[in-house]
Amino acid sequence: MGNSAARMIPVPKIHVAILMDGNGRWAAARGLPRSEGHRAGVAAVRRIVRVAPQLRIGTLTLYAFSSDNWERPAAEVASLFGLLEDYLRSDAAECTARGVRLRIIGRRDRIPLSLQQAIDSAERQTAAGRILELRIAIDYSSREAILRASCWMLSSLEVSDREFARRLGQVTNGGVAAPDVDLLIRTGGERRLSDFMLWESAYAELHFTQRMWPEFDVADLEAAVEDYFGRERRFGRLPDGAAAS
Ligand code: IPE
Ligand code: IPE
Ligand code: MG
Numbered sequence: 001m002g003n004s005a006a007r008m009i010p011v012p013k014i015h016v017a018i019l020m021d022g023n024g025r026w027a028a029a030r031g032l033p034r035s036e037g038h039r040a041g042v043a044a045v046r047r048i049v050r051v052a053p054q055l056r057i058g059t060l061t062l063y064a065f066s067s068d069n070w071e072r073p074a075a076e077v078a079s080l081f082g083l084l085e086d087y088l089r090s091d092a093a094e095c096t097a098r099g100v101r102l103r104i105i106g107r108r109d110r111i112p113l114s115l116q117q118a119i120d121s122a123e124r125q126t127a128a129g130r131i132l133e134l135r136i137a138i139d140y141s142s143r144e145a146i147l148r149a150s151c152w153m154l155s156s157l158e159v160s161d162r163e164f165a166r167r168l169g170q171v172t173n174g175g176v177a178a179p180d181v182d183l184l185i186r187t188g189g190e191r192r193l194s195d196f197m198l199w200e201s202a203y204a205e206l207h208f209t210q211r212m213w214p215e216f217d218v219a220d221l222e223a224a225v226e227d228y229f230g231r232e233r234r235f236g237r238l239p240d241g242a243a244a245s
Helices: 002-008 023-029 034-055 067-071 074-098 113-125 142-153 161-171 218-229
Strands: 014-019 057-066 100-105 132-140 183-186 205-208
Touching: 014 218, 023 034, 034 057, 034 074, 034 132, 034 218, 057 067, 057 074, 067 074, 067 132, 074 100, 074 113, 074 132, 100 113, 142 161, 183 218, 205 218
Parallel strands: 014 057, 014 183, 057 132, 100 132, 183 205
Antiparallel strands: none
């Protein structure tokens, strides 16, 4: 009886955002071209997506290509887009089977047409997924999104956080407002946000790891999530049980 009552309590699901950094350094350390690092990075994406629902993750946002990454050599940009397109085409069916809904956030107007088509088809195919919302950021700039949402709202006198978040979702093709980020992970050793989820991470717990993205595995994600659940989130308030004297 106690068990069935416990089962009725909804388990809170969290939003985890990951800056998948370190592919190039991982490849260089092995004498491989950077593109091989990106390829190994796709394998890491697969393992993380498969395990995410078991770790109470309801939304997973992965930073795959920043708007500033256009500054990289054309061949690297092309190889990244090729890998993303292959991933969307080859994994949409598995995502559908696992209840994973894919959404690509970021600009759509500058990426190759074949990638745009792969995005449309993967989003359509997986639209019924309710187990995990998998958002992949491509040609994404958080500042640009905030600017565009702000311009859109310029004529409104008062805007709530919630309304602004909804607009932000719309300008980045994210559909409805994404929940705030609960846990933000960056692999590769750098401790910066590189224009990722600036608005949505206002109260995110930050987790930086030296691990390069291609070697980030299930145990690393488990450890990060476990650490997250051990943290006390106060949102500006006093800690639980601390009476004001
Ligand atoms: C992250 O790895 C993937 C992208 C930014 C596209 P990097 O390519 O930035 O790898 P490092 O940081 O050079 O090692
Ligand atoms: C951030 O990584 C973008 C992605 C992970 C896709 P970068 O490697 O581009 O960031 P910086 O240049 O080190 O800040
Ligand atoms: Mg990098």
